Amino acid sequence: MQIEVKDHLDALRAEILEKVREFHAAKASEECAFRPSIDQVHYAGRVHDEDELTTLVDSSLDFWLTAGRFNEEFEMGLAEFLDIENVLTVNSGSSANLVAFSSLTSPKLLDRRIRPGDEVITLAAGFPTTVNPIIQNDAVPVFVDVQLGSYIPRIEDIEAAIGPKTRAIMMAHTMGVPFELTELRELCDRHKLWLVEDNCDALGSKYDGRHTGSFGDFATSSFYPAHHITMGEGGAVVTDSDELARIARSFRDWGRDCYCGAGENNTCGIRFNQQFGTLPYGYDHKYVYSHIGYNLKITDMQAAVGCAQLRKLPGFIETRKRNHRRLHGGLERHADKLILHEAPAKSDPSWFGYVITVRDDSPVSRPELLKKLEAAKIETRNLFCGNLLRHPAYEDLNHRVVGSLTNTDMITSNTFFIGVYPGLTDPMIDHILATFDEALA
Amino acid sequence: MAQPVRFQAAVQQLIRHTPDVVTLQLYASRRLPRFIPGQFVHLTVDDFDPASFWPESRVFSVANAVADRRSVQLTISRQGDYTGRIIDGLEQGDSVWCKGPYGDFVVDGSHGYNRAVLVAGGTGITPFGAFLDTALSTGKLPVEEATLYYGAQTEELLIYRAVADACADSVPGFRVRYFSDVAPPTRGNAIQHGRLDIAAILAEQSDIPGTAFFLSGPKPMIDAFRAHLLSQAIRPSQVLVDAWE
Numbered sequence: 001m002q003i004e005v006k007d008h009l010d011a012l013r014a015e016i017l018e019k020v021r022e023f024h025a026a027k028a029s030e031e032c033a034f035r036p037s038i039d040q041v042h043y044a045g046r047v048h049d050e051d052e053l054t055t056l057v058d059s060s061l062d063f064w065l066t067a068g069r070f071n072e073e074f075e076m077g078l079a080e081f082l083d084i085e086n087v088l089t090v091n092s093g094s095s096a097n098l099v100a101f102s103s104l105t106s107p108k109l110l111d112r113r114i115r116p117g118d119e120v121i122t123l124a125a126g127f128p129t130t131v132n133p134i135i136q137n138d139a140v141p142v143f144v145d146v147q148l149g150s151y152i153p154r155i156e157d158i159e160a161a162i163g164p165k166t167r168a169i170m171m172a173h174t175m176g177v178p179f180e181l182t183e184l185r186e187l188c189d190r191h192k193l194w195l196v197e198d199n200c201d202a203l204g205s206k207y208d209g210r211h212t213g214s215f216g217d218f219a220t221s222s223f224y225p226a227h228h229i230t231m232g233e234g235g236a237v238v239t240d241s242d243e244l245a246r247i248a249r250s251f252r253d254w255g256r257d258c259y260c261g262a263g264e265n266n267t268c269g270i271r272f273n274q275q276f277g278t279l280p281y282g283y284d285h286k287y288v289y290s291h292i293g294y295n296l297k298i299t300d301m302q303a304a305v306g307c308a309q310l311r312k313l314p315g316f317i318e319t320r321k322r323n324h325r326r327l328h329g330g331l332e333r334h335a336d337k338l339i340l341h342e343a344p345a346k347s348d349p350s351w352f353g354y355v356i357t358v359r360d361d362s363p364v365s366r367p368e369l370l371k372k373l374e375a376a377k378i379e380t381r382n383l384f385c386g387n388l389l390r391h392p393a394y395e396d397l398n399h400r401v402v403g404s405l406t407n408t409d410m411i412t413s414n415t416f417f418i419g420v421y422p423g424l425t426d427p428m429i430d431h432i433l434a435t436f437d438e439a440l441a
Numbered sequence: 442m443a444q445p446v447r448f449q450a451a452v453q454q455l456i457r458h459t460p461d462v463v464t465l466q467l468y469a470s471r472r473l474p475r476f477i478p479g480q481f482v483h484l485t486v487d488d489f490d491p492a493s494f495w496p497e498s499r500v501f502s503v504a505n506a507v508a509d510r511r512s513v514q515l516t517i518s519r520q521g522d523y524t525g526r527i528i529d530g531l532e533q534g535d536s537v538w539c540k541g542p543y544g545d546f547v548v549d550g551s552h553g554y555n556r557a558v559l560v561a562g563g564t565g566i567t568p569f570g571a572f573l574d575t576a577l578s579t580g581k582l583p584v585e586e587a588t589l590y591y592g593a594q595t596e597e598l599l600i601y602r603a604v605a606d607a608c609a610d611s612v613p614g615f616r617v618r619y620f621s622d623v624a625p626p627t628r629g630n631a632i633q634h635g636r637l638d639i640a641a642i643l644a645e646q647s648d649i650p651g652t653a654f655f656l657s658g659p660k661p662m663i664d665a666f667r668a669h670l671l672s673q674a675i676r677p678s679q680v681l682v683d684a685w686e
Contacts, residue, residue: 062492069491072446076471079444085475086444242443242475249444259442267445267483267543269500269685 013061017054024050036376036431043353043379043419044226047316051308059304066262071303077310078221078236082211086245088237089303090252093200093222094129095296096235100218101133101170103237103247104194106291114139114194118167119400121158123174124388125151125408130172130198131388135397142166142400143389145407148357149342151383151415152179155187161402162191172198175383175417176320176352177343178207181215196220200235203228204317204350213238218248223302226421228316228350229309231302247291255293258285262297317350319422323429324351327420330433334440337362353417355383357410364440366414372439378418378432386412443474447491447540450513455533458600461519462564463528464504467537469511476507478571479548479683482541484515486527489538499523500685502657503542504570504601506578513539516600518564546655546683548572549583554653554679557587558646560666562637562658566591566601568683569657573604576612585614592620592637592658599632639666643673657683 028049059070067089075087090096104114114120116138122131124143134141144157151174158169169188173179181197188195199205199213200222206212213219221227223234237248249259257276260267265286272282279288324341331340331354339357343349358366370380387408388394389401418432454466485498505514519525531537546568548557559569569589576582593599598621605617619632646652654670656663663682670680 064492069447072491075444076446076474080472088444242477245444246442259445261445263494267540269481269543273684 013058016061017058020054020057021050024053034425034427034431036427036434039377041378041419041428041432042421042423043381043417044421045423046225046230047312047422048305048308051311052305055304055308056301059301062300064262064300066299067297067303068262068300070300070307071298074303074306074310075236077307078238081310081313082213082238084211084214084219084238085240086238086242088245088248088252089298089306090235090237090296091233091298092296093198093220093224093227093235094132095252095294096200096220096222096237097129097170097196097198098133098136098294099237099248099251099296100196100220100239101168102137102251102291102293103218103244104168104196105137106247106251108243108247108290114167117165119163119165120168120170121161121166122169123153123171123408124401124405125383125386125411126172126174126198126388127200127384128388128391128393130170134170139167140165140398140400142402143405143408144402145405146174146411148339148407148410148415150177150344151175151355151411152177152344155180155183157403158184159187161400162187162193166191166193168194168196170194170196170198172200173202173205173212175341175355176202176205176349177341178202178205178212178347178349180344180346181207181210181212182346185215194218199238200227201352202350204313204320206348206350207344208346214240217241217244223306223309228320228352229306229313231298231306231309234298234302234306250291251293252296253293254295255289255291256286257288257290260286316422320351320420321349323420323422323424324349324354326426326429327354327418327432330429331356331436334436337364337440351420353381354420355415355417357415360410360414366416369439370416373418373432373435376431376435378435380416380418383411383415383417386415442477442480442545443542445541445543446471446474447489447495447538448473449536449538452531452533452535452537453512455531458516458598461528462516462598462600463531464514464516464600465531467513467515467539469513469539472510473507473513474542475510476503476513476542476571477547478506478575479546479568480542480544480571481546481568482513482515482539482543484527484537484539486530486537495540497523498540499527500543502544502546502567502571502683504567504574506571506574508574508578514570516564516567516570544683546657546681548587548655552653552678552681554651555585556646556648556652557584558642558652558654559587559589560637560639560642560654560656560658561589561591562662563593563598564600565656565658565662565683567657569655570601570604573601573608576608576615577604580612582612582614587615589615589617590620590637590642591617594622596621596632637662637666639669643670643675649675653679653681655681655683660684
């Protein structure tokens with residue numbers, strides 16, 4: 001490109017981005033002070049400033065569309081944050097779970113692969129797409145109960161669920177609370193089990209000083225607007241293993257063997273010089289498929305928003321912790337009626353929400369409490385699906401339950417959560433606590 | 442293989458071994474993914490806008506372990522016009538674009554063999570350079586035994602001789618043999634006069650079924666050596682080549 005043309009384009013780009021900043025400032029100036037019981041207190045939401053908007057427009061001016069420079073920057077940035085080698089963006093946290101689990105069924109893993117009928121230990125109290133990939137790959141989910149308060153399982157219960165067919169443990173750090181990762185990693189190593197951390201609710205949480213998502217063979221993240229950072233729709237598969245990363249890339253990218261990025265050719269240097277199965281020698285590597293895969297990639301515009309959000313992540317984490325602390329402090333006086341949110345001793349959660357279980361002997365039931373909160377414009381959410389096994393889609397599921405799911409059932413009937421996201425202000429938290437005081441008086 | 446990235450790098454040092462062979466010490470502007478010895482990068486000396494398509498480039502094996510996640514060493518020989526542009530046009534302080542890591546020409550036990558025979562012709566030493574760098578820093582091999590057969594036209598073109606000698610002295614299980622078309626032995630491990638001879642190399646091996654043969658160098662050499670090995674009932678899976686189109 002001629003230098004004069006490039007300079008002109010750079011100047012136009014700078015002018016457009018300046019206008020975007022101006023637009024954002026004008027829009028932000030319209031925001032008014034919070035009005036209790038009039039304005040909605042959301043449980044979650046996207047928090048952004050001009051950086052997200054300008055980065056998004058910057059990427060749109062590239063018009064690269066598929067994963068490009070921003071995606072590369074995001075993947076490297078998140079890998080550095082987690083201190084892990086490989087991050088692959090995908091179009092949702094659920095897709096991340098699908099790619100991660102499917103990758104463990106790869107024939108490339110030889111006798112380490114998960115096969116149909118193998119068992120995977122997981123939780124019924126959570127989000128369905130933590131469990132769905134197990135079912136979709138014809139493995140058998142084995143459910144264990146969780147503890148009320150932390151909503152994570154006990155290590156002893158997981159160990160009791162391990163049988164001759166067990167090949168993996170795949171579960172979520174529910175609401176940002178890390179399960180006991182050092183102990184679980186040790187358990188997995190001892191029994192030669194894969195560990196998949198669904199880290200969608202817990203980006204930035206730590207256990208034993210290490211980030212969640214860095215203990216498992218795979219971990220997953222979600223960047224849906226309700227999550228710690230967002231790109232609208234989006235997610236990531238995380239692994240320290242180069243071998244697993246290459247398999248995951250294949251499952252994400254149609255199942256192909258080739259690993260060229262968008263717009264690239266012959267990065268391996270032997271595109272037309274390999275033998276695969278019974279295909280003719282030198283069959284174009286771009287169209288050789290080593291897995292039955294999907295297309296779950298993101299666009300560079302999504303990644304651009306992710307880049308700006310990633311820059312804010314440390315601040316977001318601190319605000320979530322602060323909001324959680326404030327809510328906990330204010331709700332402690334209702335501990336006789338509510339089971340409050342807690343975490344294991346060695347953990348440092350980057351909380352997703354503040355989870356509350358209404359005690360069975362509380363004078364106010366969950367429906368009554370939720371009605372009062374919602375009337376005060378305070379958004380609430382159930383702990384996702386409660387007991388997954390009680391949902392219509394899972395009625396005929398081939399599965400095992402080890403022990404009872406007593407607490408999981410209690411969650412189904414008595415548990416909910418409210419927000420701690422960085423969009424909450426002090427007046428909003430004051431309003432939340434005042435509403436609880438009034439409802440539980 | 443780690444997720445490849447595109448990265449800008451400064452030419453920190455440029456060593457001209459001959460008018461046709463240079464070694465570049467590059468320093469990346471960002472932290473790089475994990476490189477495995479034997480992997481390669483694409484290098485371009487053309488303008489590149491990360492928001493557009495990758496320009497014309499050439500592939501070069503990385504000759505060091507990239508232990509600091511920034512420093513990348515490449516040894517480049519003149520093969521045609523583009524490598525000529527690199528060799529004649531680059532100066533210390535210049536900036537280039539690379540992308541990588543790529544490739545699975547990796548010397549380790551993953552191929553199913555405990556012994557490795559490494560055959561390097563000329564600048565074909567570079568993927569083994571990263572292997573040697575790693576072995577030297579860790580003090581051990583990723584296989585039980587490895588022997589490097591390293592040939593070049595002249596003694597001066599045995600560019601990685603010092604690191605190979607150091608490995609032979611300090612890394613258990615590693616041996617090296619040098620070959621030169623013209624030079625007599627002058628220092629370190631002896632240099633044998635003459636070219637690399639795959640038949641002679643094969644005849645020296647005591648455990649052929651347990652050995653993987655890694656071939657790197659000019660394409661005619663690789664093709665001829667591979668054909669010879671396969672004609673001697675060596676299984677195709679035992680012969681690994683560092684070859685690009």
